[in-house]
Amino acid sequence: MSTTRRMTVGQALVEFLANQWTVDGNIRERTIPGIFGIFGHGNVAGVGQAIKQLHEDQPGLLPYHQARNEQAMVHEAVGFARMRRRRATFAAAASVGPGAANMLTGAALATTNRLPALLLPSDTFSTRTTDPVLQQIEMPHDTSLQVTDAFRPLSRFFDRVERPEQLFSIALQAMRVLTDPAETGAVTIALPEDVQAEAFDVPVAFLQPREWHLRRPLPEHGPLARAVAAIRSAKRPFIVAGGGVLYSGAESALRDLVDATGIPVGTSQAGGGSMPWDHPQYLGGVGATGTTAANRTAAEADVVIGIGTRYSDFTTASRTAFQNPDVTFVNINVAAFDAYKHGTQLPVIADAREALVALQESLVSFTVDAPYADAIAERKQAWDRVVDAAFEPSGLALPGQTEIIGAVQSATDPTDVVIQAAGSLPGDLHKLWRVRDPLGYHVEYAFSCMGYEIAGGLGVKRAAPERDAIVMVGDGSYLMLHTELVTAVAEGLKIVVVLIQNNGFASIGHLSETVGSERYGTKYRFRDDTGSFENGEPLPVDLAANARSYGVNVIEIEPTANAIDDLRAAVRSAKASDRTTLIHINADPLRYAPDGEGWWDVPVAETSTLASTQRARAEYEQQVTAQRPLLG
Incomplete structure (x- = not known):
C-alpha cells in the first residue's frame, strides 16, 4: 500500500482539516466541523476545487457553507466557537485582495476575544511570474508585502505556504494554536493562488485522524x-x-x-x-x-x-x-x-x-x-427591584430599551441565547438581562464590533441547533452587516432578530452628550443646507422592508401604547415558527437604563468654546481623580 497520495495543496489542506479532533476530558468533537468560502480567482481553482472534490468523494466530511461577506464568515466561526467552549470552530476561505482584506476585522475580533477561528486568505502568485496580478497590492519599498501581511498583528498564528512541502509543519502549528487555551485567537494560513493548485506527494499519515487534547493545567x-x-x-x-x-x-x-x-x-x-x-x-x-x-x-x-x-x-x-x-x-x-x-x-x-x-x-x-x-x-x-421597575411597561408609543429587554426576556426560555455586540444594548443587557443558563448570554464585547450580531447569531445556531438564538440589534449595527440574513434563509437556519429602530447611533449619541459633543453626527436625518444632519427629518429608510426582501418573516410592532405587549407576543410567535423572523420595533433612544454607578474613561476636550464641552470637562476632571494604578 502506498504511503503517499498525489494531491494539490488545497486538496491536502481541506482533507487534513476534516480529520482533526479536539478532546476535552470525555468530550471528543471535530475541531473544524465545516468551512465557509467566498470564491474568486485567488482560490476558486485551489481551495474551492478541493472543497468540491471532497464533497463528491467523501460527502459530509467537511461541509461547505456559503456566506455573503468575508467578515461575517469569521464572526460566524467565533459565535460557533464560544458556544462550543472553544473546542471547535470553522475555517473561512477568501480570495485575493479585497476578499482577504474583508476578513481583517473578523481576525481582530477573534484574537481580542481569545476565541479560535481559522482563516484561509488567498495570496498572489508565489512565483511572481505574472506580477502584478489583479487585486495585488504593490509596495515599492518591499515587493514581498501583500494584503495578507496585514493579518500578522491580528493573528495569534500566521504563516504563508510558499512551497507545498511547508504545508505539513504550518498546518500542524496552526492546529496547535487553535486548540491552545492560552494562545488561541485568529489563526491565519495565507495561500498563494498558484501554490494552492500545485501537486505534491502527501504522506497518508498527514491525512489520518489526529487528536488535540486541550490542556487543563493544575495550579502549582x-x-x-x-x-x-x-x-x-x-x-x-x-x-x-x-x-x-x-x-x-x-x-x-x-x-x-x-x-x-x-x-x-x-x-x-x-x-x-x-x-x-x-x-x-x-x-x-x-x-x-x-x-x-x-x-x-x-x-x-x-x-x-x-x-x-x-x-x-x-x-x-x-x-x-x-x-x-x-x-x-x-x-x-x-x-x-x-x-x-x-x-x-x-x-x-x-x-x-x-x-x-x-x-x-x-x-x-x-x-x-x-x-x-x-x-x-x-x-x-x-438591584432586583430596580430591574423589575425598569422592565415595567410605560405605555408610551415609543418604549425605552429597558422595557424592550424586559419584554424579550419574559417571552424567552431559559436555554435561549441572547446575542449582541455593540451600541447601547451591551451595557443595558449587562445590567438587566437575567441569565438562566451558562451559555444563554452571548455578548461580544471585547471588540464590540458593529455588525457581529446576525452573523454571530448564525454561529450560535449552528453550534446549538436545539436552542433559540435571539439576536438583539440596533438599526446602526444592523446597517453595518445584515446580509447574512440571506444565509439564514438559504440554509433554513432559524434565528429571531429583534431590530430596535433608534434612527441613529443611540449609544454614541448618549456618549456624545456626556463628553459635550451634543449628539453631533449620530442621527440618521436628511442633510440640510448648512451641511448638518442635526435638524432634518428622519430618513424614510424601511428596514423591515429590507429584511422582508431577503425572504425573512417580518413582524412590525406599531408605535402604540400596546407596543410592549405586542413585542412580547411577537417573540413568542417567532419562537414557535420554523423560519427566521425579524421583529421591528421603534424605540425612544433618550430613555436610558438605570445607573449602575460605573464609569468609563473617554477623554473630554481640555479646551472648548462650547459650554456643553466645558461642563463635560469639569465633570471628567472630577471623575478621573478616582482612578487608581491597581498595583495590588
Whole structure:
C-alpha cells in the first residue's frame, strides 16, 4: 500500500482539516466541523476545487457553507466557537485582495476575544511570474508585502505556504494554536493562488485522524497556597468571573465555591452566564456597565479574585471600580499575560475549573462574616427591584430599551441565547438581562464590533441547533452587516432578530452628550443646507422592508401604547415558527437604563468654546481623580 497520495495543496489542506479532533476530558468533537468560502480567482481553482472534490468523494466530511461577506464568515466561526467552549470552530476561505482584506476585522475580533477561528486568505502568485496580478497590492519599498501581511498583528498564528512541502509543519502549528487555551485567537494560513493548485506527494499519515487534547493545567502548590492565605485573611472578598470560567466549564465549580464560602460574584461581559441571575451571591455585571450591587461591593473589596478575566477597562470601570486602598488581586488564569495584571503578586496560572476545585478544598471552614453577607443580600434585593421597575411597561408609543429587554426576556426560555455586540444594548443587557443558563448570554464585547450580531447569531445556531438564538440589534449595527440574513434563509437556519429602530447611533449619541459633543453626527436625518444632519427629518429608510426582501418573516410592532405587549407576543410567535423572523420595533433612544454607578474613561476636550464641552470637562476632571494604578 502506498504511503503517499498525489494531491494539490488545497486538496491536502481541506482533507487534513476534516480529520482533526479536539478532546476535552470525555468530550471528543471535530475541531473544524465545516468551512465557509467566498470564491474568486485567488482560490476558486485551489481551495474551492478541493472543497468540491471532497464533497463528491467523501460527502459530509467537511461541509461547505456559503456566506455573503468575508467578515461575517469569521464572526460566524467565533459565535460557533464560544458556544462550543472553544473546542471547535470553522475555517473561512477568501480570495485575493479585497476578499482577504474583508476578513481583517473578523481576525481582530477573534484574537481580542481569545476565541479560535481559522482563516484561509488567498495570496498572489508565489512565483511572481505574472506580477502584478489583479487585486495585488504593490509596495515599492518591499515587493514581498501583500494584503495578507496585514493579518500578522491580528493573528495569534500566521504563516504563508510558499512551497507545498511547508504545508505539513504550518498546518500542524496552526492546529496547535487553535486548540491552545492560552494562545488561541485568529489563526491565519495565507495561500498563494498558484501554490494552492500545485501537486505534491502527501504522506497518508498527514491525512489520518489526529487528536488535540486541550490542556487543563493544575495550579502549582506554592501560588495556590499564597492565594488561599490571602483569601482567608479577607474581610470583604469579591470574585470577578470572566469568560475563562465558561471556556473551562467551571460554572459548577464556581457555584460550589461561593455556596460554601458566601463570596459574592460579579461578571464581565464575557463571563455572563457563569452564575444564574437569582443565585444569592450573584450581584450581576461589574464595571462600567455593571450594577450598583456589584460595583458597590467591588469598591470596598479587600481581595479581588479574578477568574478567567482579562480585566478590560469596562470590567475595571477604567480602574475606578476597586477603591479599597489595600486591595489585593488573586488572578486565576490559564494565560500568564492575564494572571499577572494589576501588578499582582498572587497569580495562579491554571485552568479555571481545576483552580476552583483546588480552592474549595483549601478553603474548608472559610465563610464571609454575617454583616458582609447581609450587605450582599440587601444590595442584590435592591438591584432586583430596580430591574423589575425598569422592565415595567410605560405605555408610551415609543418604549425605552429597558422595557424592550424586559419584554424579550419574559417571552424567552431559559436555554435561549441572547446575542449582541455593540451600541447601547451591551451595557443595558449587562445590567438587566437575567441569565438562566451558562451559555444563554452571548455578548461580544471585547471588540464590540458593529455588525457581529446576525452573523454571530448564525454561529450560535449552528453550534446549538436545539436552542433559540435571539439576536438583539440596533438599526446602526444592523446597517453595518445584515446580509447574512440571506444565509439564514438559504440554509433554513432559524434565528429571531429583534431590530430596535433608534434612527441613529443611540449609544454614541448618549456618549456624545456626556463628553459635550451634543449628539453631533449620530442621527440618521436628511442633510440640510448648512451641511448638518442635526435638524432634518428622519430618513424614510424601511428596514423591515429590507429584511422582508431577503425572504425573512417580518413582524412590525406599531408605535402604540400596546407596543410592549405586542413585542412580547411577537417573540413568542417567532419562537414557535420554523423560519427566521425579524421583529421591528421603534424605540425612544433618550430613555436610558438605570445607573449602575460605573464609569468609563473617554477623554473630554481640555479646551472648548462650547459650554456643553466645558461642563463635560469639569465633570471628567472630577471623575478621573478616582482612578487608581491597581498595583495590588
